[in-house]
Amino acid sequence: xxxxxxxxxxSLDNNDTLYALEQVxxxxxxxxxxxxxxxxxxxxxxxxxxxxxxDYLRAGALARFSPxxxxxxxxxxxGGLVFGICNGFQVLCETGLLPGALIRNxxxxxxxxxxxxxxxxxxxxxxRGCSPADVLALPIKHGEGCYVADAQTLQELEDNRQIVLRxxxxxxxxxxxxxxxxxxxxxxxxxxxxxxxxxxxPHPEHACEALCGGVDGASLFRSxxxxxxxxxxxxxxxxxxxx
Amino acid sequence: xxxxxxxxxxxxxxxxxxKAIEHALHTLGFEEAHDVRLGKYIELRVExxxxxxSVRIDDMCRKLFANGVIEDYRFEVGE
Numbered sequence: 001x002x003x004x005x006x007x008x009x010x011s012l013d014n015n016d017t018l019y020a021l022e023q024v025x026x027x028x029x030x031x032x033x034x035x036x037x038x039x040x041x042x043x044x045x046x047x048x049x050x051x052x053x054x055d056y057l058r059a060g061a062l063a064r065f066s067p068x069x070x071x072x073x074x075x076x077x078x079g080g081l082v083f084g085i086c087n088g089f090q091v092l093c094e095t096g097l098l099p100g101a102l103i104r105n106x107x108x109x110x111x112x113x114x115x116x117x118x119x120x121x122x123x124x125x126x127x128r129g130c131s132p133a134d135v136l137a138l139p140i141k142h143g144e145g146c147y148v149a150d151a152q153t154l155q156e157l158e159d160n161r162q163i164v165l166r167x168x169x170x171x172x173x174x175x176x177x178x179x180x181x182x183x184x185x186x187x188x189x190x191x192x193x194x195x196x197x198x199x200x201x202p203h204p205e206h207a208c209e210a211l212c213g214g215v216d217g218a219s220l221f222r223s224x225x226x227x228x229x230x231x232x233x234x235x236x237x238x239x240x241x242x243x
Numbered sequence: 244x245x246x247x248x249x250x251x252x253x254x255x256x257x258x259x260x261x262k263a264i265e266h267a268l269h270t271l272g273f274e275e276a277h278d279v280r281l282g283k284y285i286e287l288r289v290e291x292x293x294x295x296x297s298v299r300i301d302d303m304c305r306k307l308f309a310n311g312v313i314e315d316y317r318f319e320v321g322e
Contacts (some may be wrong), residue, residue: 057283057307057308058310061307093312094310098313100272100312103313104259104260106259107259108260108263146257146259148257148312148313149258149312150255182259
């Protein structure tokens with residue numbers, strides 16, 4: 001398989017993502033430029049972290065008008081896998097590929113630390129290599145990561161099992177203290193209803209080497225590879241309700 | 244035509260910056276201040292008559308200036 005990592009003006013983590021994919025995980029990855037209309041035959045598009053277009057107006061609001069995003073929207077509509085990290089998650093929400101929005105952190109401060117995230121769903125292309133209720137240690141670094149959506153959208157996310165990652169404490173419990181930014185229902189990552197578009201605020205690309213503090217992020221990238229080579233997991237592989 | 248666009252967070256959406264400002268106002272002795280909401284103000288000049296300008300600006304608000312998931316907008320068109 002072949003990965004594509006988009007660079008917008010103001011992207012920060014595009015090179016780190018390419019490094020993690022190529023040098024650490026041994027994948028084939030190509031850079032995609034924001035002016036590209038072609039996706040050059042990639043199987044999964046990564047929208048990386050950063051401050052695309054300076055986060056002017058709203059985080060992710062201007063990146064959605066990049067030429068490459070027209071192609072990403074068509075790619076997603078055809079079932080292609082899209083993986084949005086941090087600013088990439090914000091871009092996906094602004095583009096309408098994912099529901100809801102990301103607003104200023106509850107505490108108003110930029111938060112930069114390692115958090116724990118519980119894997120809520122393993123029947124997604126992005127988590128099929130994880131075990132239900134796995135707790136991943138992943139770094140976050142954002143000022144606008146508070147996930148919000150209206151009550152009906154939240155209910156749909158729960159009913160369709162689209163909430164993939166939640167902020168938890170190290171024991172795997174969803175507590176207020178474990179929520180770094182005020183996200184509703186401790187949401188750290190979601191997929192769309194079709195489950196081919198994934199957005200998350202934590203940075204798995206910064207958690208692929210022990211030297212950088214942990215390797216828990218690698219399981220998400222490896223899941224994508226497994227999905228593309230072995231197919232999707234069975235829907236039964238989810239956390240039982242009530243866990 | 245000149246236009247003024249105001250964008251604010253919807254009433255149900257947490258506005259931590261507005262809350263911080265409200266807290267500061269209370270600290271300064273302005274206890275009568277409540278429900279502070281911090282928003283954005285955008286000025287622009289548009290070509291065309293007022294009626295068409297209003298239609299176009301409404302379109303701009305929906306497509307770019309405001310995110311309908313979290314924000315409300317209003318605007319004024321004048322000379």
